[in-house]
Amino acid sequence: MTAEIGQAAIYLSVLSCLWAIGFLSFGLWIRNARAIQSGRNAVVATFILISIATGALIYGFLTDDFSMRYVVEVSSAAQPVLYKITALWGAMSGSLLFWLWLLTVGGVIVVWQNYQRNKQTQDTLADYSLIPIAIVQLFFTILVTGLIEGVYNPLARFPGGQVAADGQGMNSLLQTPLMAIHPPTLYIGWISLTVPFAFAVGALASGRIGSGWILRSRRWMLFSWIILTIGITLGGNWAYQELGWGGYWAWDPVENASFMPWLLGTAYLHSVMIQEKRNMLKLWNILLITLAFQFTLLGTFITRSGIITSVHAFAQSDIGGYFLSFILASTAGVIGLIIYRWNRLKSANRLEALLSRESAFVLNNWLFVGLTLIILWGTLWPIISEAINGEKSSVPEAFFNKVVIIPGLLLLFLTGAGPIISWKKITANNFQRMFLLPLIIGLIGGALTWGFLALIGYTFPLYSILCSFAAVFVIAAIFAEFYRGAKLRAKRQETSFLNGLNLLIQRNKRRYGGYIIHIGIVILYIGIMGSKGYFLLESKSMTLGESMEVGKYKLTMIDSFEKEYANYLRSVIVFDVEKNGKRIGTMEPALHDYYKAKSDEEPTKESAIRHFGMNDLYVALGNIPPNVKTGGVVNVQGYYNPLIGVVWIGVAVMVLGGIVAIAEKSERSREA
């Protein structure tokens, strides 16, 4: 019965979406407050209806209702409760429903914020923005109704009252805590990107294209950015721990699909500052946020349409076509609005000099958008190459690694140069006061890195030297910013330096939060440089008693055992670890064999990771033969990943900076 209620709720929400779109448009058109209010109510109603549908599906999981098709697909009686719930986004139709539900939460929050705000002032910007939100909701609602080909209703039962004996269980790779939170994190990041996009559309529709819509949606964008940063990193961390290949990023189409909206969102966070400060780039900002939003949909298109082969074993279906159509139609809509509002989109100011804060921002935007296009090019190369010469080709990981280095290093340099270069035009005084010392310190940093790497056997690793130079320069430049500001505050308020620093950040959280993010970026770069550039990999077939060496470390295979868990069997090989000849402990890589996974699924690799400061020793197994105790051969891969811990720390600092920045109250008196 609950499944039927859920299905009915989905059908009804088609109506409530239409209601919202219709009444908001009509109400705004004829300026009728009651019609507008009715439209807002419909947005809330959609949330309630989709919550009912989602709740009904979760109920189906918890009660093991194997007459429901989706439950059978991704759950099973033996699956632990946590993974019964996360099965909600374990396959396509459930993910779409979950995505839709998050979107309805976003809609309700916009309504609520608007309600709070309208106690003081009457303003229809948010009402305009609710229309695009409702349109996106309608698109997803139609997808999950199951009335169109290619997607079935997640609440549908099998035809003819059939009931499966048990579910098939979720892919065992996904049954880890990290995978329980990685997909929803990304979803939340993507969904919250819909709101600033909706505000941009609302601004266009209402004709108020000053910085008002940006101020109103700024925290949504920052929130989205923080969440996407966390989500992408969780994915990398999960891959590192679970997949047994010792890396965390492989430029897989699905990874790229999550990374591209992040790049565009980051570009947007920078370019809006120009609009606020100098009233430039109005059109650009609207295009950028539109692009960022469309890329969240494009990601789904790329990964679900089957046009690109990916290691992410996503279901393929006709759904790609619907997404592509929606992307094209909504982009056309935005372009139509832009043309309609063309006169109001002109910039009030122009670039005044090639070397200035403004042009640093512009360059930053070019690089972010350029990187996005490069990654898109590489991701879609199979399609592009086929269109060009009829031969399908693709580019390997190496393409991306090589091609992002130069724009990446330029961006790193800008991370330090942007905040210290003067507005309008760089002056000799500005250069001397702000740049000279950081540049010198950066050069020293680069030289020291060169010396160190030469000492351990790398003659002239150009990119590492450039990266270290830029990294040290940025750190010096940003620390100097903090130092100068804090000293000034301390002097003015006649207090200590630390108090001054605290005051400085408190007074301008967004700016200094941003600088903290920049420091996080530098740390991240150093981690990537070390772990991508200088890792060691050794492979060996081993029997009990044998050893292998990975750099300074020696691994000796000393034992094996098995242990039974609720839903899997864990087979372990024990290694003795020595560093420079001194015994320092054991490592236990394993294979997990899930009893109730897809019947023919192979065991999954559970790598063992040991941290030595920021460096990791990483061991993964290919197989464990039954006769391992009596001389059976085990295939072992050992990695030494230098500075990989720095990667995670860098991201943590970025997130911290984001939290500081988002704490700043969004709307100050300056409204357009």
Place this chain on the structure above:
Amino acid sequence: MQKQKRLKVIAASVILLGGMVFLVVAMTRSTSMRHFTPAALVEAASGADNQRVQVDGLIAEGSSEWDAANFKLTFAVRDRETEALVNVIYEDRLKPDNFKDGGSVFVEGRYDAAQNLVVATKLMTKCASKYDGAESAVPTDETSYASE
């Protein structure tokens, strides 16, 4: 002055854009790998000899051999439509999860036409479909069933 400034901005933009485009095109040309089905690769034969290629097919039933002592996996990729086979050797790397007879496989490596062999540097596997074969306990009624 105004004109000169604009010229500088344009020059800088052109250099930056040109550089990026050049970099991307050069890298694409040097790393791009042609994509084949086993049938197409066998047909191309010497035309693809010693090139880096990608082959997309199925793991031929009974062809795979895992030589643990030498850390070596050998198998044949079968075409999805014809009987064409291409041999694959994959050394010093762990066998990927989900590697099993009849499963989908995606091979990346250098092709040796004389031996009809791909020396693989990367393997990707996928479940053929979770709704076929033994799992008939689950009703399969519609075409819309997702295949992984």
